[in-house]
Structures are given as structure tokens and as C-alpha cells.
Amino acid sequence: MAERPQALDRAIGALAGVAVGDALGMPSQTFPRQKIAETYGHITDFVAPCEGHPVSHGLPAAAITDDTEQTLLLARLLVRSPGRFDDLEWARTLIAWEADVRERGLRDLLGPSTKRAFEALLSGVDASETGRAGTTNGAAMRVAPVAIVTPSGSVAALVDRVEEACRVTHNTREAIAAAAAVAMVVSRGVDGADFTSALPAALEAAREGARRGAPVGESDMAGRIEAALDIAAHGTEAELARTIGTSVASRESVAAAFGVVRLAGGDPWKAAVIAANIGDDTDTIGAIAGAMAGACSGAAGFPRDKLQRIVTVNRLDLEELALALLDLRRMRTVEAAG
Template sequence: MDRAADRLDRALGALMGVAIGDALGMPAQTFPRDRITAIYGRITDFVAPCPDHPVSHGLGAGMVTDDTEQTLLLADLLIRDGGTLDHRAWANALIGWERDVRARGLRDLLGPSSKRALESLLSGVPATETGRQGTTNGAAMRIAPVAIATPADDVAALCASVARACLVTHNTREAIAAAAAVAMVISQGIDGADFETGLPGALAAARLGATHGAAVGEGDMAGRIEQALHLARTGNEASLAGTIGTSVASRDSVACAFGVVRLAGADPWQTAVIAANIGDDTDTIGAIACAMAGACAGLAGFPAEKRKQVMETNHLDLAPVARGLLDLRDGRGKGGAG
């Protein structure tokens, strides 16, 4: 496989990872580990959520949630606008997305940080102020398009791109540092790095990312990720979940996602399986972890039949998205040199 084909395969692996991790974790989201086991046994394939699930009610086996839909929404805006991100357009896109979700009779709506920030923006609060309390994982869950579109060789530039994407909803050191670490793994993966090789860069991005945004939330996201990685080397799923946590807070779920990838030996499908059973925010942990694993392994890391099921069930066409984001990476997007 030549370099261009390999980069496309890895970009597709990242986007497919978001979708597969999201869909496999969807039935278990919000449930503690013991309840997941009681209801589903061990999740090893796409299954429908239990009847009257508090969030996933109305979805079927293999269907994606807000994680994938918002990721692709951000990707479309980036491609359309040549890599820039108009904050009001992004806010309106997210609000329109939630309106559509409600119209479909679904319950997986905007997260607390995004909802609060968007309401503030539309009421007249400047975009530089609206996200200054957002510490949840919404920024990291949808950061893959920024990572694919941004080279990894300049950590400052990558962190600045991440911070711009976080500004409206998650403009805090915790959220930006977490999203920057995830983005650095994915971006390095696009250029051929494996997960373990990409970790020093990810930790550097987390440290630099923490200098952006409001000084709110976790001040040492890099330390949290290192702790999760250590637990993954010395412990198991239960110790990782119990010590790090699996809540919507970036300090918990994003750090946990790094540990999940290491627990799986960076195998993308096994990453999805572990994430689906880890507890609480399983779909988002899965989306984040599998985006990293998929970028570092490419599409072949996910079984062909699972890719086919998710693509067909959700009517996804990821190749044009991946190509458009890689054009931005190479300066060939709207207004670029090419």
C-alpha cells in the first residue's frame, strides 16, 4: 500500500472507529458494569438496547449515537469552510442536529456542557465565554476530524486547532488537554505511527493543551492519562474503571479510553469490546478509544462484516469525508494551495 492509500486507510480507520465504538457501546451507556453484565452478559457484538433504555430507546443493533453524528457534522463544516470553523455556524449546526434528534423521537441529545454553552451563545454571550465551564468529553468524542485535517509535526499548531474546535462548548484546560491528547494519537496514526509510539506526543499535547482555555477542571490531564496507561499494564478492566472512572468528565472517560486501547493491545475491535463493557459512558469511551486504535491500525483492524453492518445500518459514506479532511491536511481544501 502506497503512502497516500495508507493515509486514507488510517483516516477511514479513525472515522470507522468512532462509529463502531459508538455503536457497540450504545446499548450499555449510562449503566454500571454489573448492570451491563446482568442485562447483556458480555457485549461482543452489536445488540439492541434493553426495552425502555433511558437514553438509547428507539435505536437498533449497530446504530450510532450523538458521538458519530456530531463527529461527521464537524467534519462536514471543516471541509465546507476550508478548515476554518465559524463559531455561530457550528452552534447552529449542533442546535439543528438536536432538533432533528428530537424529531426522530430519540433521547440521546446534546451533553450538559454543549447545551449550556450553545444556549448562552444564542442569548448573546460571546463565543470566547460560552465554553468556560465545559469539562465533559464532548470535545474529545468529536475531535477526530480536526486530527485527520491537522498534521502532527507541530504540536502547538495542533493544540491551537483543537482549542478552536473546543472554544464554543468546551473552552477549559481539562477538555482541551483531553481532546488534544486524543487528536495527537490520531494525527500521528495517519502518518503511520502505532498507538504506543504515539503516546509521548499525546502526553506532550495534553500538557500544552492545558495551557489553553479557562483554568477549570483537571489541571494534569497528562498525569491522568499516564495513570490509566499504568493501570492498563498492571491491572484489568475492573481496576481501570474503578480507579480512573468512566463518567462523562474528560478526566475520567478520556483517560480511561487510553487505558482501554492499551488493555486491548491496540487491537481496534477488542478495544470496542472492552469499551462496551467498561461501564457508564460506554459509547463515548468506545468512540474515542476506537478512533485512536483505528487511526493507528487502519480499517483492517475492524472485522469486515462489522464495518459493513455499521455502514449499512446508519447509511454512512465515510470515504468522501476522509478524503476531504486529508485534503485539508495537505493544504488542498477550500482556499488552499492546491
């Protein structure tokens, strides 16, 4: 089998990282660290959720959740509508997705920021206003496709695209800065960077993102990320969780995801394992950390059997989607050069 071009391997790695981190964290999501240890021991592989899990009950081991499903929905929207972001279509897409989730008897529904924003948008509130309270991590968890289609050469241009995708649901400085930092790591990864070399641009993107949206929530997301990276460089997973936090707030979970990747030395599987045991919003921290580590290592950076299991259990076709997203990236690169 011929070796994939690097950009394609990195784009697949980003999408695969979302899925792997999401699925590993699925059985432990919402549980504090101690309860994860009491229930599962130390999670080192895909496991089914415990009986009666408040969110994941009934899912098989290696199943993805809303993090990956929303990421792939956003990717397909970008492919269908190149060159523009249709706020109403995005709202309708996710509302239809939630209805399907309910029909499947699952409990992983739209997050609070997203739900409120879509209800307001469909009732006639302008898209520039609907997301002005959203500081949770929903935008960062699904931003990987935006990063794959957007070249990393211009921080301002990349943050423009992130802000556009955040507008309806997470139009705040905290959420935009957090999503912009993640997106820059992924975009730089597609260009061939490793995690460490992508960080300066990611911090710059976070600072630029903090100038966008409503002045709500964390004003120094870059500082939060730097603090998490510093703890990870000198401390432990427990210290990272205790000091930074692991809740759905972007200032906690997104910063923690950066620390997780550093703790893992950039290894995407190790990052997903750390996230699965870190406590609270484990699946989303895993998805975000996985996207960044996956983009910076490529699909080849994952254990082949783990990646194959994710693809098989969830019937994913990541290569076809990655190719379509990279076509858009090439178009944007040509447009920027012209």
C-alpha cells in the same frame, strides 16, 4: 480491489472507530458495570438496547448515536469552511441536529456543557466565554476530524486547532488537554504511527492543552492518562474502571479510553468491546478509544463484516469524507512548509 493508500485507510479507520465504538457501547451507555453484565451478559457484538433503555430505547443493533453524528457534522463543517472555524455556524449546526433528533423520537441530545454554551452564544455572549465551564468529554468524542485535517508535526499548531474547536463548548484546560491528547494520537496514526509510538506526543499535547482555556477542572490531564496507561499495562478492565472512572468527565472517560486501547493491544475491535462493558459512558469511551485505535491500525484493522454492518445500518460514506479531510490536511502541510 486496489489497496488504499495508508493515510486514507488510517483516516477512514479513525472515523470508523468512532462509529464502531459508539454503536457497540450504545446499548450499555449509562449502566454501571454490574447492570451491563446482568442485562446483556458480556457484550461481544452489536446488540439492540434492552426494553425501556433510558437513552437508547428503540434503536436497532449497530446504530450509532450522538457521538458519531456530531463527529460527522464537525467533519462536514471543516470541509465546507476550510481555513476557519465559524463558531456561530457550528452552534446552529448542532442545534438543528438536536431538533432533528427530537423529531426522530430519540433521546440522545446535546450534552450539558454543549447545550449551555450554545444557548449563551446565541443570546450574545462572546464565544471566548461560552465554554469556560465545560469539562465533559464532548469535545474529545468528536475531535477526530480536526486531527485528520491537522498535521502532527507541530504540537502547538495541533493544539491551536483543537482549542479552536473546543472554544464554544469546552474552553477549559481539562477538556482542551483531553481532546488534544486524543487528536494527537489520531493525527500521528494518520501519519503511520502505532498507538504506543504516538503516546509521547499525545502526552505533550495534553500538557500544552492544559495551558489553554479557563483554569477549570483537572490540571494534569497528562498525568491522568499516564495513570490509566499504567493500570492497563499491569491490571484489568475492572481496575481501570474503578481507579480512573468512566463518567462523562474528561478526566475519567478520556483517560479511561487511553487505558482501554492499551488493554486491547491497539486492536480497534477489542477496544470497542472492552469499552462496551466498562460501564457508565460506554458509547463515548468506545468512540474515543475507537478513533485512536482505528487511526493507528486503519480500516483494515477492523473485522470486515463488523465494519460493513456499521456502514450499512447507518448509511455511512466514510471514504468520501476521509478523502475530503485529507485534502485539507495536505493543504495545511503545504502551508506549514511554505
